[in-house]
Each structure stands twice: as C-alpha cells, then as structure tokens.
Amino acid sequence: MFLSHDDVDHYGNVDVVMELCPNATLITSWFMTERLTGELNVAPTRWRWLGDGEQLDLGDRIVTALRPPLYDSPTTRGLFDHRTGVYWASDCYATPVTTGTAFVEELDPEAWASGLTVFAQWNSPWATMVDPAAYATACRRIEELPLHAIAGCHGPTIEASNLRQAHELLRAVPTAVAPPQPGQELLDQIVAAMTGAPTAA
Numbered sequence: 718m719f720l721s722h723d724d725v726d727h728y729g730n731v732d733v734v735m736e737l738c739p740n741a742t743l744i745t746s747w748f749m750t751e752r753l754t755g756e757l758n759v760a761p762t763r764w765r766w767l768g769d770g771e772q773l774d775l776g777d778r779i780v781t782a783l784r785p786p787l788y789d790s791p792t793t794r795g796l797f798d799h800r801t802g803v804y805w806a807s808d809c810y811a812t813p814v815t816t817g818t819a820f821v822e823e824l825d826p827e828a829w830a831s832g833l834t835v836f837a838q839w840n841s842p843w844a845t846m847v848d849p850a851a852y853a854t855a856c857r858r859i860e861e862l863p864l865h866a867i868a869g870c871h872g873p874t875i876e877a878s879n880l881r882q883a884h885e886l887l888r889a890v891p892t893a894v895a896p897p898q899p900g901q902e903l904l905d906q907i908v909a910a911m912t913g914a915p916t917a918a
C-alpha cells in the first residue's frame with residue numbers, strides 16, 4: 718500500500734487496511750513516519766521507506782516515487798507506475814465535481830479548467846510565490862514521463878487526450894486568479910437552513 722502524505726483523508730483507514738491485509742507492506746517515508754508517530758499502529762517491520770525519486774521493484778512492475786509540482790504537505794510523493802504509465806498525483810491535478818465522474822473528459826472544459834485552478838491555489842497557496850523557472854522544472858519532471866494517464870485523490874482521472882491541457886492548466890496556477898474562499902456568511906446560511914433561524918441582513 719502506498720501512502721502519499723500525512724493528511725487524514727489519505728491515511729485515515731491505513732490501520733484497518735493493514736490489519737485486514739496481513740501480508741501488505743506500507744510504502745511511505747522517514748518524514749511521514751515522523752509526522753504520523755502516535756497516529757498509526759503499523760509495526761516498523763511492515764514499513765518500506767521510499768523517498769522522492771527512488772524506485773521500487775514490486776515484482777510485476779517498477780514504481781517511482783515522484784513529488785508532484787503542487788501539494789499541501791511536505792511529505793507528499795506521487796507514484797509513477799512504469800508498466801501502465803499511470804501517475805498517481807496525490808492532491809495534485811485535482812478538480813471538484815458535483816457528482817461521481819470517472820474522467821475529466823466528461824466535464825465541461827471551462828468547469829474543469831476553473832476547478833483545477835481553484836483547487837490547486839487553495840490547496841497550495843504558496844504557488845503564487847514560486848520562482849517561475851523552478852516551478853516549470855517541477856512541472857516538466859511529470860510532463861516528461863511516458864504518461865498514459867494521471868489519477869489522483871480529489872478528481873476524475875486525466876486520460877491521454879487531456880494530458881496536454883492538464884499540464885498547461887497546472888503551469889498557469891501561480892499566475893492565475895482564484896476566487897476568495899467562502900466566509901462566515903455561508904456558514905450563517907448553512908446554520909439557518911439547518912435550524913430555520915433567520916440570517917442576519
């Protein structure tokens with residue numbers, strides 16, 4: 718099992734899965750072990766540390782841990798599967814959807830573009846401060862893989878026909894303008910809808 722980073726939406730059920738799969742190995746890293754101390758109950762004999770850029774032979778395929786250009790935890794690494802050409806991007810290349818959607822091709826192109834941009838800037842707000850050349854290098858590291866598809870944790874899969882646009886959208890994130898996040902007014906509306914209380918004018 719590959720653990721991309723130490724956010725609870727990614728590691729929340731690791732203990733249960735490892736218990737149900739007694740022969741499984743948890744592929745993670747030193748830094749993640751540090752940050753998850755006290756959170757997980759997995760014996761050190763079942764960990765395998767795989768750092769950024771390192772390869773692992775799984776028997777039927779080689780995988781490489783590669784940090785995506787954008788992320789929300791310093792432990793983050795994606796995983797490239799050399800056999801299928803699929804890159805698991807963790808939180809990167811994500812876009813919110815209103816209903817179950819398998820592939821970005823099914824989305825309205827403008828909704829995909831704005832969704833990817835907003836998710837990326839909100840999840841990695843430091844992107845607006847990056848050095849453009851260094852960021853381009855980080856993007857190229859993924860773009861130049863023999864990619865068949867990009868999958869991630871927060872959005873539909875990006876197939877070959879949409880990869881070029883995905884790369885263009887991600888490259889533009891640092892200079893794109895994202896809308897502000899919802900504030901107290903929205904919470905007031907949610908609470909009012911739940912309780913029937915009137916909202917402030």
Ligand SMILES: [Fe+2]
Nearest residue numbers: 724789790808
């Ligand atoms: Fe995350």
Ligand SMILES: [Fe+2]
Nearest residue numbers: 724726808870
């Ligand atoms: Fe996440």
